[in-house]
Amino acid sequence: xxxxxxxxxxxxxxxxxxxxxxxxxxxxxxxxxxxxxxxxxxxxxxxxxxxxxxxxxxxxxxxxxxxxxxxxxxxxxxxxxxxxxxxxxxxxxxxxxxxxxxxxxxxxxxxxxxxxxxxxxxxxxxxxxxxxxxxxxxxxxxxxxxxxxxxxxxxxxxxxxxxxxxxxxxxxxxxxxxxxxxxxxxxxxxxxxxxxxxxxxxxxxxxxxxxxxxxxxxxxxxxxxxxxxxxxxxxxxxxxxxxxxxxxxxxxxxxxxxx
Amino acid sequence: xxxxxxxxxxxxxxxxxxxxxxxxxxxxxxxxxxxxxxxxxxxxxxxxxxxxxxxxxxxxxxxxxxxxxxxxxxxxxxxxxxxxxxxxxxxxxxxxxxxxxxxxxxxxxxxxxxxxxxxxxxxxxxxxxxxxxxxxxxxxxxxxxxxxxxxxxxxxxxxxxxxxxxxxxxxxxxxxxxxxxxxxxxxxxxxxxxxxxxxxxxxxxxxxxxxxxxxxxxxxxxxxxxxxxxxxxxxxxxxxxxxxxxxxxxxxxxxxxxxxxxxxxxxxxxxxxxxxxxxxxxxxxxxxxxxxxxxxxxxxxxxxxxxxxxxxxxxxxxxxxxxxxxxxxxxxxxxxxxxxxxxxxxxxxxxxxxxxxxxxxxxxxxxxxxxxxxxxxxxxxxxxxxxxxxxxxxxxxxxxx
Numbered sequence: 126x127x128x129x130x131x132x133x134x135x136x137x138x139x140x141x142x143x144x145x146x147x148x149x150x151x152x153x154x155x156x157x158x159x160x161x162x163x164x165x166x167x168x169x170x171x172x173x174x175x176x177x178x179x180x181x182x183x184x185x186x187x188x189x190x191x192x193x194x195x196x197x198x199x200x201x202x203x204x205x206x207x208x209x210x211x212x213x214x215x216x217x218x219x220x221x222x223x224x225x226x227x228x229x230x231x232x233x234x235x236x237x238x239x240x241x242x243x244x245x246x247x248x249x250x251x252x253x254x255x256x257x258x259x260x261x262x263x264x265x266x267x268x269x270x271x272x273x274x275x276x277x278x279x280x281x282x283x284x285x286x287x288x289x290x291x292x293x294x295x296x297x298x299x300x301x302x303x304x305x306x307x308x309x310x311x312x313x314x315x316x317x318x319x320x321x322x323x324x325x326x327x328x329x330x331x332x333x334x335x336x337x338x339x340x341x342x343x344x345x346x347x348x349x350x351x352x353x354x355x356x357x358x359x360x361x362x363x364x365x366x367x368x369x370x371x372x373x374x375x376x377x378x379x380x381x382x383x384x
Numbered sequence: 385x386x387x388x389x390x391x392x393x394x395x396x397x398x399x400x401x402x403x404x405x406x407x408x409x410x411x412x413x414x415x416x417x418x419x420x421x422x423x424x425x426x427x428x429x430x431x432x433x434x435x436x437x438x439x440x441x442x443x444x445x446x447x448x449x450x451x452x453x454x455x456x457x458x459x460x461x462x463x464x465x466x467x468x469x470x471x472x473x474x475x476x477x478x479x480x481x482x483x484x485x486x487x488x489x490x491x492x493x494x495x496x497x498x499x500x501x502x503x504x505x506x507x508x509x510x511x512x513x514x515x516x517x518x519x520x521x522x523x524x525x526x527x528x529x530x531x532x533x534x535x536x537x538x539x540x541x542x543x544x545x546x547x548x549x550x551x552x553x554x555x556x557x558x559x560x561x562x563x564x565x566x567x568x569x570x571x572x573x574x575x576x577x578x579x580x581x582x583x584x585x586x587x588x589x590x591x592x593x594x595x596x597x598x599x600x601x602x603x604x605x606x607x608x609x610x611x612x613x614x615x616x617x618x619x620x621x622x623x624x625x626x627x628x629x630x631x632x633x634x635x636x637x638x639x640x641x642x643x644x645x646x647x648x649x650x651x652x653x654x655x656x657x658x659x660x661x662x663x664x665x666x667x668x669x670x671x672x673x674x675x676x677x678x679x680x681x682x683x684x685x686x687x688x689x690x691x692x693x694x695x696x697x698x699x700x701x702x703x704x705x706x707x708x709x710x711x712x713x714x715x716x717x718x719x720x721x722x723x724x725x726x727x728x729x730x731x732x733x734x735x736x737x738x739x740x741x742x743x744x745x746x747x748x749x750x751x752x753x754x755x756x757x758x759x760x761x762x763x764x765x766x767x768x769x770x771x772x773x774x775x776x777x778x779x780x781x782x783x784x785x
Contacts, residue, residue, distance in 0.1 A: 282490030285455055285563075286504050286553075287480035300494045379494035381537030 147315065147367060154360060158353070175350035183335075187358055189249070190331040193324060194317045194366075197253055201260030202310055209268025209306075210294060219269060226262035234259070234320045238327040252324035252331075259320060260313035267309025271302030304378050311370040318363045322355065332359045401430035404561060404593040405452060410461030412447055421447045423617040424461065430610070431560075432591040438604040439614035439621075440641065448618045449563050449597045453482045466560070480504055483554030483562035483592075487569045489546050491538040497523070497549055498534045504557040522552040525586055544575040551583065561593045569598070580606060601642055605630065605649055613638050627653050631767075632774030647767055651730040656747055659730070659766060661756025664689045664746070669698060669714040676706065676713065687742060690714055695753040697723060697746050720746055726755060730766065733758050 176183065212218040232240075234255060241251035275298050283297045299306075325333035335355030339348040375383070407427040413420040422444045429435050437445040450456040452463065454475040462471045470478050491500050498519050505515045520530040526548040538546060547567060554562055568576040584607065587594065598604055604611050605626045613621040613629070615637055622629060622638045630650035633639040639646070665683040667676050669692055679688040680703055690699040690713045701717035709716060722740035724733045724747055736745040737760060747755040 276488075276490065276493075278486060278488030278490035279492060280490075281455070281488075282484065282486060282550075283492070283503075285453060285479055285484035285486070287476045287478075287507055288503075289476050292507075297492060301492075379537075381494045381496070381539060 144367070147363070151360065151364065154356070158357075161353075171347070172350045172353055175347060176354055183354065183358060186330065186332045186334050186355075187362060189329075190318070190321055190333075190359070190362060193249060193252060193256065193321045193329065193331055194314060194362075197256035197317055197321075198260050198264075198310060198314045200253075200257045201264055201313060204257075205261050205264035205309075206268050206299075206306060209265050209272065210299075213269060213272050223262075223266060223269070226265050229258050230262045235323055235326060238324070238329075242327060247328040249324065249329045251327050252321060252329040256317045256320060260310075260317055263312040263316065264306070264309040267305050267312075268302065271305030271309075272298055274305060275301045300379060301382070304374065304382060307370065307374050307377070311367070311374075314366050314370070315363055318359060318366060322359050332362070401433065403428045404431040404466060405429040405595070406464040407448075407451070408462045408464070410448075410451055410458050410463060412444075412451060412456060413459045420459075420617055422451065422458075423619065425618050425620070427612070427620065427623075429593060429595060431593050433609035434587060434594040434596055434607055436596045436598060436604040436608035436611045437614055438598055438601060438608075438611055438641075439618075441599060443614045443616055444618035445597045445599075445614050446565055448614070449565055449595055452561075452595060453479050453484060453563055455479075455484075480507055480557065481559050481561070483559045485547075485550050485554045485562065485564040485567045487566040489550040491541075491546055491549060491553070493538050496535050496537060497541075500538070500549060501553045501556050503553060504559075508557055510557075518556065522555055523549075525555070526552045527582055528552075543571050544579060547571060547579060548582075551586075555590070555592075559592075561595070564594060564596045566598055567596070568603070569600075583607075602649070605653070613641055627770065628774040628777060631770040632778060634778065648731065648734075650767070650770060651734060651763075654730045654766065654770070655726070656724055656728050656730065656733050656745075656758065657726040659758060659762055661747055662744075662759050662762060664744075664754075664757045666691050666695075666754065667713070668693065669712070671713065673706065676701065677703075689720065689746070689754070690717070691754055694751070696751075697748065697754050700742055718742075722746060723748055723752075724758070725750070730763060734763060737763075 208222060212222050237255040237258075238251045241254055245251055245254065279297060279301070280293065283293050288296065321329075321331050322333035322336060324331045325337045332355045335351045335358075337355075339350075339352035339355070342348045342351070405427075406429070407425050409424045409426060410422060411420050411424050412422040425448060427448075437448060439445050447456055451458050454463075454470075458471065462469055464470065465478070465481070492503070495503075498516075501519045501522055502515050505518065510518075519534065523530040523533060528545065528548055533541075533545075533549075538549070541549065551567070554564075568579050571579060580603070596604075596607055598607070608626055610624065611626055611629050612623045615621045621641075622634045627650065629638070630642065630646045630653070633642055633646065642649070665679040665688045667679050667688055667690055669690055671679075671690075676688060680686050680701075685702075687700055687702050689697055690701060691697055692714070697720040698714050699717045700720055701713070705717040718741055722736040722742075722745045724736050724745045726747055726749055733745045733747075737743055737758065743760055745758045747758060749755050
């Protein structure tokens, strides 16, 4: 899934929607692979052979991909969550921040990488910065939505019992908003796994290397296998992240908030 | 059961009770408005009692309550808490000394019942081995089994249970003062009645200073040791005991707010044992016809009561019942049906009287033995006494000024 149209802002509260969308994509790609298998059984053998021949390279590219995604999402979380808390109660700041983050998300990723090259050079840095910025909107928006969703009576009673502003945020508001914030982080992570596949175009490595390799050697033996390898492992990585987030969600959300 | 005793004591100590919270000329004008929501309010809240702020919607009663723990910052005036000026102290510290219960309860859904209750003790730095027994004690006070509820989450509670936990949480660090903003307002009538009774029972032991906001005059009469009826901008229309408020509303505003039936409501606050009972002419079930006739001749209205050997009322007889009969006395006349206990309210007595053929209620003690009778005149006299006593109280105040 290399660069196409700019990705749409993901749904805010749609844990289920995200899962269903991911499932639909996975099914479509699985169908494509099955079709390829049936059409060309030799191709499948050579695809398997292609993977078996280069486990080290696949592992290294997958690792690069993981680091790029995790690094950008963690950075974005550290920026967006405090920012969400800060802009929460100021309508103007809130609208400005959300609009800016929304506009930034519509910049085509390849263009974004290219724009950053003169500033930070080539390598992993431009995709890291761009991915961080892409991840801001889902996390920021879900932080604001999550905090908005905290029952006013709960905040009123916390205040009335003498919890200071910081104590209220730390002990009451963030834990209550957490499931929604985590969904934002999860959406950002899945989004970034897919966009990170084009980091190779600015020298950023990752699994996109296999896809680029296949494209540049189009028509030569092994080019299809190369593209499929990059695609397959990108998808696998996304699925692993989905499962991880579901697990983290269960472990970090209070039992009192789970249905 | 001692409501009347308690209020009687309070009435006499009214001007002696120590003031726990004092508002001096407190005002609140919201930004962007010119009309104050609360205008120069002076209010003294006595220690160890339930003071109810009652008034129509928008009169500022909730605002007034929230000014006390500075959930709303006053724009003028001073607030004193136990003699200390708290108008400018750190509000978080002040709030930890004041229990706060709101209608929507606001339990923390991500915390267990224990952790909810432990909130203020933990803020105050209590040790865990002091907090744990305190949680169990509080759950028992509000009538919930600690072993059953300690580790549950709020979502597993009914509305009534949640409000019990809300009250327990507010009591956790044993604050001298509790502010309650329509605490039972969102609860079904039957559960509300039970919670009110339980809360009054708890209060009888704890003797907290409680400021209680409601828009329901009946709840105010039931809960309040004293009632403040508030008009627009929290103007105090009347500040008095429920008895005097009902007997003597000072103006049309208060009278309208109390609504019709103030006298009947007032009858709920008085007990039969406080009345001077009338005597009925009585005979034992085994008495001779001559004894009965003698009793009848002593009776103003010719009616006599037949009682059993333990003096428990059986029948009402008049001379017509004695004609053409050889039945025993305890099968003649009408059964004595309208029986009230000494501890019942005057409202119960009136109700009973209205059902009685003889228009009297018979009063018995705990064992069912005859104590006297209540006639309709006794009640109307009592009502007049209450009203004139209340009026005299206000006249006295006028003279005092």
